[in-house]
Amino acid sequence: MSSRVGLNWIWQSAKAMIVTGKHLFEPRTTEGLRPAESRAPRYRASFALVHNEHGEEACIGCKLCEKICPSDVITVVGGPKELSEATGKKRGTCTDFVLDLQACIICELCVQVCPVDAILMVREQEVPGYSREDLVLTMDKLYANEHDKALYWGSGSALMEMQNPKKEASS
Amino acid sequence: MTEFPPRVDPHFDIEEYDPEADLMALNMGPQHPSTHGVMRIKLFLDGETIVKAVPYPGYLHRGVEKLCEKLTYVQITPIFDKHDYVAPMTNEQAINLAFEKLLGLEVPLRARVLRTILAELQRIASHLLWLGTFTLDIGGTIGGGASMMMYTFREREMILDLFEALTGCRFHYNTHCPGGNRHDVPEGWETVVKAVLDAIEPRFDEYEALCDNDIFLVRTEGIGVLPPDLALELGQTGPVLRASGVDHDLRRDAPYHAYDLVDVRVAVDDGCDSLARYKVRVAEMRESVRLVRLLLPMLPQGPIVGSKPIKSLIQFKAAAGQVYVGMETPRGELGTYLIGGGDQRGAAPYRCKIRPPSLHAMAALPYLLPGHFLSDVVTVLGSLDPIMGEVDR
Numbered sequence A: 001m002s003s004r005v006g007l008n009w010i011w012q013s014a015k016a017m018i019v020t021g022k023h024l025f026e027p028r029t030t031e032g033l034r035p036a037e038s039r040a041p042r043y044r045a046s047f048a049l050v051h052n053e054h055g056e057e058a059c060i061g062c063k064l065c066e067k068i069c070p071s072d073v074i075t076v077v078g079g080p081k082e083l084s085e086a087t088g089k090k091r092g093t094c095t096d097f098v099l100d101l102q103a104c105i106i107c108e109l110c111v112q113v114c115p116v117d118a119i120l121m122v123r124e125q126e127v128p129g130y131s132r133e134d135l136v137l138t139m140d141k142l143y144a145n146e147h148d149k150a151l152y153w154g155s156g157s158a159l160m161e162m163q164n165p166k167k168e169a170s171s
Numbered sequence B: 001m002t003e004f005p006p007r008v009d010p011h012f013d014i015e016e017y018d019p020e021a022d023l024m025a026l027n028m029g030p031q032h033p034s035t036h037g038v039m040r041i042k043l044f045l046d047g048e049t050i051v052k053a054v055p056y057p058g059y060l061h062r063g064v065e066k067l068c069e070k071l072t073y074v075q076i077t078p079i080f081d082k083h084d085y086v087a088p089m090t091n092e093q094a095i096n097l098a099f100e101k102l103l104g105l106e107v108p109l110r111a112r113v114l115r116t117i118l119a120e121l122q123r124i125a126s127h128l129l130w131l132g133t134f135t136l137d138i139g140g141t142i143g144g145g146a147s148m149m150m151y152t153f154r155e156r157e158m159i160l161d162l163f164e165a166l167t168g169c170r171f172h173y174n175t176h177c178p179g180g181n182r183h184d185v186p187e188g189w190e191t192v193v194k195a196v197l198d199a200i201e202p203r204f205d206e207y208e209a210l211c212d213n214d215i216f217l218v219r220t221e222g223i224g225v226l227p228p229d230l231a232l233e234l235g236q237t238g239p240v241l242r243a244s245g246v247d248h249d250l251r252r253d254a255p256y257h258a259y260d261l262v263d264v265r266v267a268v269d270d271g272c273d274s275l276a277r278y279k280v281r282v283a284e285m286r287e288s289v290r291l292v293r294l295l296l297p298m299l300p301q302g303p304i305v306g307s308k309p310i311k312s313l314i315q316f317k318a319a320a321g322q323v324y325v326g327m328e329t330p331r332g333e334l335g336t337y338l339i340g341g342g343d344q345r346g347a348a349p350y351r352c353k354i355r356p357p358s359l360h361a362m363a364a365l366p367y368l369l370p371g372h373f374l375s376d377v378v379t380v381l382g383s384l385d386p387i388m389g390e391v392d393r
């Protein structure tokens, strides 16, 4: 097999060193964990629940996200219907919302189906926790994320708009 | 006509082997760094030479096919990202092609061209990962081994950045849905793609320079010779088949997506060995770059989803019927066989069977390994490029 003898190896080694030498002057290859600001605008990682324009908790407890989640990690407990002070209409409420990030596959389906844009994704990656509970996003944590972390570009209606822009043309 | 070594019988009884010989049974894996996942090969060694090899897959079984019977059409796409974790984009496309055929959905041209571009970019990314790990596997001898991996991962990172800009995820994108794509191209994406291709293309020359490196040639030339008749018998597809001299590529022979709009040049090599498989993959990367360049200006305006966008769990209901769709992923023909749920199961399929190209590549191992040295196992395994997640599903 190794019948290739001769001084060929000098040229081959030189060639390898040329490639290596060229890369010596290029920018670094490895980077650390990049901060959220340098990520693409669409980067999605963790979740937040948001308030609507009237300052109410936007989630109406419709459980659509719970049903569509492929990994069954969302649990929504719906509350009684309440009269909204801002609009004067009755709307559903949500008393508890738990999202277990441990099995979430970041598929964005829950965001896409939400009819009132209540659940959004944030661009900051979830950091590892010291216990399993650290990775379970409770309602308090989700509402805190609304202010603490950078929300991403999209929402249920933004995704719809992107996928079905026909409505805009007809109106 | 090249002479091929006589075919080995992978099932021969090891008890019948020369009783004088100093036989040793050695388990390679399940946690071996070069097995691309978790897989065990039981090797019978006579000295340093392999006499018999028995692969044992199954360590990464996650029950994707069973899961598909429980989930609805809408929910399956993100699950499918997971079985070939090196090329998730093409997995998604494969299952959505099957859905579209079963449900009778039209895909708009914009989505079709976009899917083609994504598939070709994914092919480059997947082959780059293969090249990096392959050279790492076969030796700390090739420029330190690890430096090649650094180079290829740097290029792959650029492509993953493109995917991140488009879909928001570096991996496991969930960017396809039955009837189209979920994410439209962001502004200025095409220019970034062109810039990335310009940066990547000259680097292929550096990868091809490996072809006249003695160490690399000695490690790959004549190692793992897979004759064309055996390749066809074992159901090989993709680069493994094309490196055995069989000119077969679904992109050209049975076009899906927008491949009928372009002229795909298929890379074929009749070396049949590990070196040929390396050559075919590098040539395929070049071809992919050319195809993306051709397709980018073709991206028409218009909608990206043919049906209604996903809004509910049971949006798509299929009658009972069965379809098979084959698609050329970076590893070969990924076939999806789907039986519709009919009236009882509504929006969930009755059965979903995946035909993974990696499983068939694995089937070649017992034929290829006997007669080689122990150190050649990683070369053969690496050149076949099986992804264990796909083998076991």
Ligand code: SF4
Residues within 6 Å of the ligand: A068, A069, A070, A071, A072, A073, A074, A099, A103, A104, A105, A106, A107, A108, A109, A110, A111
């Ligand atoms: S992104 Fe996570 S929580 Fe939302 S539907 Fe997907 S798996 Fe469930």
Ligand code: SF4
Residues within 6 Å of the ligand: A058, A059, A060, A061, A062, A063, A064, A065, A066, A076, A094, A113, A114, A115, A116, A117, A118, A119
């Ligand atoms: S987050 Fe949205 S989809 Fe989920 S229960 Fe609340 S309103 Fe419904």
